[in-house]
Amino acid sequence: MTPAAGGPVKNSHHLEFINKIHEVIKIKKKFKHQTQFPL
Incomplete structure (x- = not known):
């Protein structure tokens, strides 16, 4: 759940x-x- 540094929210997801x-x-x-297996 860590957003990419300086990246857009879309890219983070x-x-x-x-x-x-x-x-x-x-x-x-x-x-x-x-x-x-557990998903």
């Missing part, structure tokens, strides 16, 4: 979205053997 995707990917890799 975009970065948050990318960060969430990266976290989901990390979780998927960590629990690759499981069929369910």
Whole structure:
């Protein structure tokens, strides 16, 4: 939820979205053997 320094709000939300995707990917890799993962 940290806004990009000097960046527009729109860009900040975009970065948050990318960060969430990266976290989901990390979780998927960590629990690759499981069929369910927390979103």
